[in-house]
Amino acid sequence: MMATKTELMQLPGTAPGRNGVEIRASLGGRGGFYRSYEVYQRQRVKESTYLINARVFLKPEFLRDPYPALKLMRENYPFYRDWVGNCDWVTLYNDVTSIFVDDANFETRAKAWFYGMPGFGRDLREELPVLWAFASGIDRHVVPIAEELIAGLKRAGAPDLATGVFDRLDTYLLAAVLGLPRDDWDTFARRYRAMMEGWHWHPSREQDGKDAIARLSTYFAPLLDARRAVPRDDLLSALASGELESGPATAEDVVATLLEGDGDTLRGSLINMWGLLLSNPEQLADIRGDPSLAKRAWQEGLRHTTPVLTAKRFARQEVERFGRLIPEGGLVVCSGASGNRDAAIFDDPDRFDVRRKDLCYREPRGQYRADGLPAGIAFGPGRPSRYPAVPEDRPRSLYAITRDAAVAVSNLILAELPGLGLAGAERPEPFCRWPGDLHLYRELPVTF
Numbered sequence: 001m002m003a004t005k006t007e008l009m010q011l012p013g014t015a016p017g018r019n020g021v022e023i024r025a026s027l028g029g030r031g032g033f034y035r036s037y038e039v040y041q042r043q044r045v046k047e048s049t050y051l052i053n054a055r056v057f058l059k060p061e062f063l064r065d066p067y068p069a070l071k072l073m074r075e076n077y078p079f080y081r082d083w084v085g086n087c088d089w090v091t092l093y094n095d096v097t098s099i100f101v102d103d104a105n106f107e108t109r110a111k112a113w114f115y116g117m118p119g120f121g122r123d124l125r126e127e128l129p130v131l132w133a134f135a136s137g138i139d140r141h142v143v144p145i146a147e148e149l150i151a152g153l154k155r156a157g158a159p160d161l162a163t164g165v166f167d168r169l170d171t172y173l174l175a176a177v178l179g180l181p182r183d184d185w186d187t188f189a190r191r192y193r194a195m196m197e198g199w200h201w202h203p204s205r206e207q208d209g210k211d212a213i214a215r216l217s218t219y220f221a222p223l224l225d226a227r228r229a230v231p232r233d234d235l236l237s238a239l240a241s242g243e244l245e246s247g248p249a250t251a252e253d254v255v256a257t258l259l260e261g262d263g264d265t266l267r268g269s270l271i272n273m274w275g276l277l278l279s280n281p282e283q284l285a286d287i288r289g290d291p292s293l294a295k296r297a298w299q300e301g302l303r304h305t306t307p308v309l310t311a312k313r314f315a316r317q318e319v320e321r322f323g324r325l326i327p328e329g330g331l332v333v334c335s336g337a338s339g340n341r342d343a344a345i346f347d348d349p350d351r352f353d354v355r356r357k358d359l360c361y362r363e364p365r366g367q368y369r370a371d372g373l374p375a376g377i378a379f380g381p382g383r384p385s386r387y388p389a390v391p392e393d394r395p396r397s398l399y400a401i402t403r404d405a406a407v408a409v410s411n412l413i414l415a416e417l418p419g420l421g422l423a424g425a426e427r428p429e430p431f432c433r434w435p436g437d438l439h440l441y442r443e444l445p446v447t448f
Helices: 005-010 036-041 060-064 067-076 093-100 128-155 161-178 182-197 203-229 235-240 251-260 265-279 281-289 293-304 398-416
Strands: 014-017 020-027 030-034 079-082 087-090 310-315 319-321 324-326 331-335
Touching (some): 093 310, 093 331, 128 161, 128 235, 128 398, 161 235, 161 265, 182 203, 182 251, 203 235, 203 251, 235 251, 265 281, 265 293, 265 398, 281 293, 293 398
Parallel strands (some): 087 331
Antiparallel strands (some): 014 020, 020 030, 079 087
């Protein structure tokens, strides 16, 4: 039988401590202690979590459809110890959002850290000239590139909206914003994708990602020299300029800035939004009748089938949350996919509904709620912006830039492809190819 706190206080070698009772012990000749709540609440492998398998996150069914397992955790183990992954999962909406914005106790580590390259380059995304060049470049190039890709889709013998348009849109758009030569776009896209997919602790993809980082660094070096000599109106010129507070970028800085950026949300949200619309033709018909619903469809799609399922947060120091002790450096996996399907927050959360009444349809400022309504969790653009929706001295937020680009592309598709529908009788479903991958519709074969 476990001793009570009073009984522990009476044991030799014990004393009251900051976090309860400290039980002094000799650990191989070294002094140490256990905290009282750690003694009472220590969880052992397979203890009290018999409803879910510890290896569920590695199973093919979870990669294909994570939502049943996430619902089981959310309703029974909202703070779940994953012994296989050596981390803790958080699944309730309020818990996920609170940890994601709690920078006092938790941090998001750079992708370069996961690559084992913590000192690689400088992330210059928050430099104002870089922000302005990125925002203006996206606004200027998104429609022309989408028009080009849609025209190619019309000429294709077996058109596929996912592979023919959305899989190319984000990398082509980024290449145009950087000001890269048109002949280099496909090579850049392959290397960029390898770099962005290689940081999830998988040996072969990690090596491919490191190779891509090295090749991109070599590629950008002469381009930066050229932009310093003859600046242009593009992102690469902004990075090469002397207007940055931290000084002009090196080639490694350019690659680090791209690596740490959001390379997932625009592509992933568009693919999933259109996968949901094509699978729900009655809602697609609603949007055709009222194009203003395109923004709501994007936001509801981002909630219902978010492409970025989780965010990794590390404890800055030892912290107690949810009745558990999280050690310094402890990994907490925030499940945005689970939070977005929390029945305590959203009515009938598994239903995709572009006219949903319980979702916030404007970007919250600094938190995840506005007008008394919750916003969908989207990790790619980062935490909600603390700046005004239309700030005077800086461009609008990454969330707003991504939203506006996605809506512009969607309205173009509605105008250019009025008879768009799924081809074939089989309904496509989103899935992850490996743990940590984006949850996407990989193919969307269509007819016009």
